[in-house]
Amino acid sequence: MAIVKPLNYEEADPRARAVFEDIKATRGVRDVNNFWKVLAHDPATLERIWSDLKRVMAPGALDPLTKEMIYVAVSIANGCEYCTASHAGAARAKGMSEAMLAELVAVVGMACQTNALAQAYRPEIDPQFHAK
């Protein structure tokens, strides 16, 4: 709550309210998360982010649970506590077990370790990994 206050439905302007309604209908929830309430100060960004998120997270070549777990992994790597907590919640709702979460976190930790080793020693990219 550091730099803006979350806006409730009653405080939000009509464009923000319409997004809130769509989030609630799409997700089958009674209220939107605080993330959307702080974005409500900027209805254009709120609309854009929600619309993009729906498209990016829709089932495609990857299923929604895999996408959600990738989201959690990136949020951990970026040190974003809010997104880690909220997307871990979303992933659990889509079927992530505690054992899956534990393995996800272990992979993130391992990747951060070998990323650091590679950033230290800077091996050349092996020819087989270049785009053809």
Add this chain to the structure above:
Amino acid sequence: MAIVKPLNYEEADPRARAVFEDIKATRGVRDVNNFWKVLAHDPATLERIWSDLKRVMAPGALDPLTKEMIYVAVSIANGCEYCTASHAGAARAKGMSEAMLAELVAVVGMACQTNALAQAYRPEIDPQFHAK
């Protein structure tokens, strides 16, 4: 190749050679990647990282392809070019299509965007996301 030179099998010490042999046998490849050749300067770390990686990436609650895609996603978020290229190669070898890669990258980009929005506005974590 900035701070140490990669060591080939012939230049590596016996402990490093043993790891090289195990990597080649496990992966069915003729030579190890440059990452392992730069780590060969430090056989203790080479042994530990390879042993850990085998355990962390083994099939479990998550399948190896999902783990590999999480690895790629974290490597992108950390800006590690070598790991992005080499783990994208590994993920392709495990069945990741170009359409899956494209969706993976789109999810990473979206997560980095909303991570930044959350780090800016710092919404409070919603009560339903707290551990019970």
Add this chain to the structure above:
Amino acid sequence: MAIVKPLNYEEADPRARAVFEDIKATRGVRDVNNFWKVLAHDPATLERIWSDLKRVMAPGALDPLTKEMIYVAVSIANGCEYCTASHAGAARAKGMSEAMLAELVAVVGMACQTNALAQAYRPEIDPQFHAK
């Protein structure tokens, strides 16, 4: 307050007090922020950082508000909650409206997204962007 306690004027040593006085006089405030109070444990660093900050943030080819907004943007990208909050406060004091803050945050989010896409796909830098 994790690893050192902030020092008030009365607890600080004479070199730190002199910096506190200069900050208060320069900014026209009655007390210094907690950032300066934790730095007061290390008067040499306190003096250096304050002196550098005054120089870097002074009007020049860029006006002080633009500099302050760049400071906020970097603090968000680095995930520094304290600096985001305090420099957003400073930017508001220099004339940043809530609409300007919202656009600043949207640009940071967009940049973090396309940074991730570029770190993933690693396009070659186009020739027109090389230094001449």
Add this chain to the structure above:
Amino acid sequence: MAIVKPLNYEEADPRARAVFEDIKATRGVRDVNNFWKVLAHDPATLERIWSDLKRVMAPGALDPLTKEMIYVAVSIANGCEYCTASHAGAARAKGMSEAMLAELVAVVGMACQTNALAQAYRPEIDPQFHAK
């Protein structure tokens, strides 16, 4: 060019071509940058990113040059070489002088330094910086 090859106009599919056309018309350039050519493998993302970028970078409460300089600053903080180079180029085209660039970079460096000091000592956020 690590993990996918850039696609030229002739190689791109019709949806990607349409975006290329719009970029060229909007910016008055003869060809699009490599960033767009690597995104062309994923026309849905290409369309979304271009459409979002046009909206986010349009004149509003902040002028386009200020937005572009914020973009450069975030790209530096994130260590994204491609985006730093390409957005510095865009900022120069919108009027950023070399003196402005030098001050921008100095502010980014200073912010990264004090971000680190604050992440080390973790001062409490001063009450005047909390949202009201």
Add this chain to the structure above:
Amino acid sequence: MAIVKPLNYEEADPRARAVFEDIKATRGVRDVNNFWKVLAHDPATLERIWSDLKRVMAPGALDPLTKEMIYVAVSIANGCEYCTASHAGAARAKGMSEAMLAELVAVVGMACQTNALAQAYRPEIDPQFHAK
């Protein structure tokens, strides 16, 4: 405490308890830190991380205090509040004075500043710094 609850000795499974015992015996402490209690949900990772940490932090070419200070420095650079606090505590226990901590933090801040300047201007690596 965002996404899992710490497990006390009584709640932990036998494999986790064995690690807790070893940590307490090795460090001569009555209870383990919260870090180990959250990892106890995943005994395989708990065992691996503790075993690796003992090996990596053991006296070698670098003494344990220098290693611990490097750990603190990296934790600050990564913005990890928990690790900064706990490893600063460990470093103090190994002999780091407040003056040493202050200089450590100043070096981290300076490095983050010049890292940013180098990421901005991207000087070519000087030939004398290439591996021979």
Add this chain to the structure above:
Amino acid sequence: MAIVKPLNYEEADPRARAVFEDIKATRGVRDVNNFWKVLAHDPATLERIWSDLKRVMAPGALDPLTKEMIYVAVSIANGCEYCTASHAGAARAKGMSEAMLAELVAVVGMACQTNALAQAYRPEIDPQFHAK
């Protein structure tokens, strides 16, 4: 060399030349590194960074080699290739052996791994690590 060209002594202005002279005299080298040559476009920043660096890296409660190794560790964590290479070179010149470098890198990798685990699970900071 992405966004500005390095300036040689002959191309630099008198203020930048004076800094070049001082760097060469202080370090006993015949030419300055490329880092200083790109900074030479902004003599005020060049003077400030060099002056600050001399002070921060001077012997104090920590010896110059320990400081240099912390600098390398932070540069790796931040993914700055130039600073990793140049400060590893400086650390070697001050006495860092290859075995010390290998242990330094292993500590950085381990710290990045446990930082990620802590950012994932977010354990509460143990009371004994709070500042007194």
